[in-house]
Structures are given as structure tokens and as C-alpha cells.
Amino acid sequence: MTISKPPVEDFATDFDHTDPEWVANPFPIWDELRETCPVAHTERYGGAWLPTRYEDVSAIAHDTEHFTSRTVVIGNGRPGDDAPPAPMGVAPPISSDPPFHAIARRLMQPAFSPKSIEPYNEFTRNLCRRLLAPFSDASQIDISADYAEHIPTLVIAHMIGFPPEDEALFREFVHVVLEAVDAPIEERIEMFEPIRIYFEQQIMDHIENPRDDLTDFLLNAEIAGQKLAPEHVFGTMVLLIVAGIDTTWSAIGSSLWYLAQHPDEAERLRHDPELMSLAIEEFLRAFAPVNMARLVKEDFDFNGCPMKKDDWILLSFPAANRDPEVFEDADKVIIDRKVNRHAAFGLGIHRCLGSNLARMEMRIAIEEFLAHFSSFSLADPSDVVWSQGQVRGVRKAVVNIS
Amino acid sequence: MKVTIDPDKCQGHGRCFGGAPDLFDSDDLGQGIVIGDGTVPAGLEEAARLAQANCPEYAIEITE
Ligand code: HEM
Ligand code: SF4
Numbered sequence: 001m002t003i004s005k006p007p008v009e010d011f012a013t014d015f016d017h018t019d020p021e022w023v024a025n026p027f028p029i030w031d032e033l034r035e036t037c038p039v040a041h042t043e044r045y046g047g048a049w050l051p052t053r054y055e056d057v058s059a060i061a062h063d064t065e066h067f068t069s070r071t072v073v074i075g076n077g078r079p080g081d082d083a084p085p086a087p088m089g090v091a092p093p094i095s096s097d098p099p100f101h102a103i104a105r106r107l108m109q110p111a112f113s114p115k116s117i118e119p120y121n122e123f124t125r126n127l128c129r130r131l132l133a134p135f136s137d138a139s140q141i142d143i144s145a146d147y148a149e150h151i152p153t154l155v156i157a158h159m160i161g162f163p164p165e166d167e168a169l170f171r172e173f174v175h176v177v178l179e180a181v182d183a184p185i186e187e188r189i190e191m192f193e194p195i196r197i198y199f200e201q202q203i204m205d206h207i208e209n210p211r212d213d214l215t216d217f218l219l220n221a222e223i224a225g226q227k228l229a230p231e232h233v234f235g236t237m238v239l240l241i242v243a244g245i246d247t248t249w250s251a252i253g254s255s256l257w258y259l260a261q262h263p264d265e266a267e268r269l270r271h272d273p274e275l276m277s278l279a280i281e282e283f284l285r286a287f288a289p290v291n292m293a294r295l296v297k298e299d300f301d302f303n304g305c306p307m308k309k310d311d312w313i314l315l316s317f318p319a320a321n322r323d324p325e326v327f328e329d330a331d332k333v334i335i336d337r338k339v340n341r342h343a344a345f346g347l348g349i350h351r352c353l354g355s356n357l358a359r360m361e362m363r364i365a366i367e368e369f370l371a372h373f374s375s376f377s378l379a380d381p382s383d384v385v386w387s388q389g390q391v392r393g394v395r396k397a398v399v400n401i402s
Numbered sequence: 403m404k405v406t407i408d409p410d411k412c413q414g415h416g417r418c419f420g421g422a423p424d425l426f427d428s429d430d431l432g433q434g435i436v437i438g439d440g441t442v443p444a445g446l447e448e449a450a451r452l453a454q455a456n457c458p459e460y461a462i463e464i465t466e
Binding site for chain 2: 106109110112113114115277281338339340341342343345347348349351355356359
């Protein structure tokens with residue numbers, strides 16, 4: 001799909017977040033744009049804008065009057081009328097605008113509060129230990145394929161009560177859902193069919209055998225005395241799988257990838273567990289995995305940029321997190337950075353609902369990895385694979401362990 | 403010194419209760435709340451200032 005595209009010559013006028021140069025190392029691109037053209041543009045994807053300054057990313061994230069979340073993944077071409085309508089969108093609450101957004105979000109909030117997440121700590125820790133156990137005598141481990149990709153997948157499967165042996169299927173879903181946005185509507189429906197069938201089976205199973213998990217929580221939830229529409233339950237469950245997996249997998253992977261190149265920092269963390277909270281916020285800032293999208297609602301002038309109805313905005317929280325106006329030594333990873341107002345979980349009404357869960361998974365995954373291997377280092381820095389698209393993270397990074 | 407959270411701005415990022423658990427807590431929805439009446443005990447002034455500096459929604463106010 002992207003292989004045939006011409007390479008980007010000028011990111012200010014022709015940016016592409018799937019360009020190999022961007023995928024390998026987007027930071028210098030953003031740094032230069034921030035200085036020379038803080039809101040870049042491209043004709044690709046039917047027309048898109050890219051703000052790279054924190055202030056502009058924040059302004060757009062907070063401005064639900066001029067920008068809609070109807071579609072949050074950039075596809076090939078303008079979404080036009082094919083895109084599912086606001087205010088609910090295909091996957092509430094992420095695809096919802098006010099006022100429906102607040103209702104859909106509020107419904108889910110109790111299930112993702114810090115106190116609701118805590119009971120999953122032990123499950124997560126045991127899971128990490130189980131994943132690492134086979135590597136006790138090994139000489140190498142792939143931090144992505146052998147470790148990071150399994151953690152959020154199995155945690156969310158546990159939370160919604162889906163069979164853990166279907167793990168690979170969930171990662172496949174994530175792929176289809178993110179890819180399907182590019183496809184024509186008939187093809188999209190066709191690709192979604194197996195997902196719909198699988199979810200229907202699992203949901204039926206929950207109706208027949210009620211239990212205390214997130215699926216039952218959604219099935220029993222009500223808006224104004226009415227059970228949720230079936231497409232609301234389905235859309236939210238797909239969202240939990242899609243939003244929960246790639247993102248946290250990426251965050252864990254990037255953190256370990258960094259530590260595998262900085263053994264002294266790994267050692268500091270082993271000896272000073274208090275440092276972990278600061279380090280996690282710094283990894284989230286420096287390697288923020290998630291870029292979101294918005295659509296321009298109506299023709300609108302943003303800081304002199306003539307935005308047109310249905311233009312895309314690539315809302316890059318990762319670029320905002322590298323803005324030297326807001327962060328001292330923005331390009332340096334400082335694991336005990338104290339002042340760190342990062343936006344990795346978004347800004348405004350769509351703040352990541354899973355942030356407490358994601359932080360918990362990151363902490364335990366890193367703690368267990370540090371405890372299991374007394375030293376580890378990246379085997380071959382040139383043999384690291386990064387994901388392509390709006391979620392950035394390590395997809396292959398082999399480390400030598402001892 | 404006293405801290406307050408503006409509930410209209412707070413989006414539950416959790417930087418306050420995550421970084422300064424002696425001053426802040428979370429409610430059942432995961433939104434930030436101040437502990438007690440928000441009076442900052444001696445020795446926690448720095449923690450209060452950092453919470454304010456790290457809140458992504460500028461929801462925390464400090465009165466001296
Ligand atoms: C480090 C890992 C993660 C990162 C960096 C991340 C990032 C984000 C960001 C930036 C948004 C804002 C979307 C927007 O503005 O359009 C978001 C929303 C969301 N995330 Fe996460 N996320 C992570 C993990 C998770 C997990 C584990 C879950 C739950 C299973 C989750 C569930 C959600 C949901 C439901 C929303 C939509 C909230 C709303 O629209 O009100 N995320 N996430
Ligand atoms: S850090 Fe700010 S937005 Fe987050 S919970 Fe605390 S007050 Fe609310």
C-alpha cells in the first residue's frame with residue numbers, strides 16, 4: 001500500500017508519517033519543522049496538516065468546536081461521507097464528539113480509575129514472570145516479540161474475559177482495524193466480518209455465562225435507563241483491544257530499547273526504585289507512541305493556515321513532547337526529569353482512559369525485566385524494526401542477556 | 403500553602419496523585435482530588451509545586 005509512494009523530499013509541504021525516514025527517526029524532522037514551518041502540510045491522504053509545537057497541538061486537542069474526532073486514524077483519501085457519523089462514531093468514546101462523548105466516557109471511567117486497575121497488578125506481574133522464565137538460561141531475547149507484545153494483549157484479554165489462547169487474533173484485529181480505514185467501504189465491511197462474528201460469539205458467551213469482567217460491565221451499563229446499543233458495546237470493545245495493545249506494547253518496547261543501550265541507567269533503576277515513576281514519565285515523553293488524527297469540521301483559518309472542511313490533522317503528541325519551548329533539553333532523555341508536563345496520553349476531553357492501566361503495565365514490565373536480567377544490551381542497533389503509522393514502537397529488538 | 407483542583411479543567415491525567423500521593427488522591431471516576439482541605443503540610447511544598455508544573459491541563463492552583 002505504501003511501497004509505491006514517492007519518497008518525501010520536503011516534509012514542510014509533502015510530509016508523510018509512513019515515510020521510511022520518518023519511521024526510522026522522526027525527531028530531527030519535527031525539530032526542523034518546528035523552527036521553519038510549525039504547521040506543515042501535505043497533499044497526501046487527500047490533504048493533511050501537521051502541527052509540531054506543543055502550543056498548537058494543545059490548542060487543537062482542546063478545540064472540539066473546529067475539529068472532530070469522527071475519524072482518528074488517517075486513511076488514504078478524504079473520509080467524506082463514508083466516515084461514520086458524529087457524535088458517536090464507530091468506537092465510542094474515542095470517535096465521539098461532545099456532547100455524546102462525555103456520556104460514553106463517563107460510563108467507562110469507573111472501570112479505569114486507579115482503584116479499579118490495582119487488582120490487576122498481581123496478574124500482570126505473574127504474567128511478566130511467566131514470559132521471562134523460559135529465558136533464564138538463554139543468551140538473547142527479543143524485547144518486542146518475546147515480551148512486550150504479549151503483556152497488554154493478555155492483560156486486556158483477561159480484563160474483558162476473552163480466551164488468552166486467542167492472543168494472536170487480537171493483534172491481527174488491531175492490524176485490520178487500523179488498516180481497514182484505508183479500504184473502500186465494501187472491503188472494510190468484509191474485513192470486519194470475522195471480527196464482528198468473533199466478538200458476537202464472545203458476547204453471547206458472556207450473556208449465557210455472566211461473570212464479573214469488563215464485557216459484562218458494558219453489557220449491563222445503561223445510558224438514561226437504557227442498555228447500550230449493540231453497536232456501542234461492540235465499538236467500545238474493539239476500541240479497548242485496539243487502543244490497549246499497540247500503544248502499551250510500544251511504550252514498554254521503547255523503554256527497554258533505551259535501557260538496553262544505557263546499562264548505567266538500568267543499574268540506577270535497579271538500585272533506586274523510587275526513580276521508576278520519574279523514568280516512566282520521561283519514557284512516555286521522549287518516546288510517546290501515539291499520534292492521533294482529527295478532521296477539520298468547516299473551512300477555518302488556524303494561525304494563518306487555510307484549513308478546509310475534512311482536511312486531516314495529524315495530532316502529534318510525540319512532536320509536542322519534544323518542543324524546547326516547553327521542555328528543557330527536550331532532545332535528551334533524562335530519567336530523573338522532574339518538571340515534565342508531557343502530553344503522551346493526549347490533552348483535553350479524550351485523555352487516554354487507559355493511562356492508569358498503561359502506567360501500571362509499563363512499571364511492572366520494566367521492573368520485572370530489570371530484576372530478571374542482571375545485564376542486557378542491544379545485540380545490533382542497526383537491526384531494530386520500528387512500526388509504521390500513527391503508533392510508533394519497537395517491533396523487533398534483540399538484546400543479549402545475562 | 404494550599405492546593406486546589408479545578409474540576410472543569412481536570413481530565414484525570416493522574417500526575418498529581420501519581421507524583422504527590424500525600425497531597426492528592428483520585429475519585430471513583432479517576433479524576434484528581436485534593437486530600438483534606440488541600441492544606442500543604444510543611445515539607446511538601448516542593449511536591450505541590452511539581453504537581454502544578456506537571457498537570458497537563460493546568461488544573462492545579464496554589465495559594466500561599
Ligand atoms: C502507553 C500506552 C498508551 C498511550 C500512549 C495511549 C495514548 C492515548 C492517547 C494519546 C489518547 C487520546 C486520543 C485522542 O485525543 O483522540 C488515548 C485515548 C484512549 N485510550 Fe489510550 N493510550 C495507551 C494505552 C491505553 C490502554 C492500555 C487502554 C485501555 C485498554 C487505552 C484506552 C484508551 C481509550 C478508551 C481512549 C479514548 C478516550 C476518550 O476518547 O475519551 N489506552 N490514548
Ligand atoms: S494532574 Fe491535573 S488533570 Fe491530572 S488528575 Fe491531577 S489535576 Fe487532574
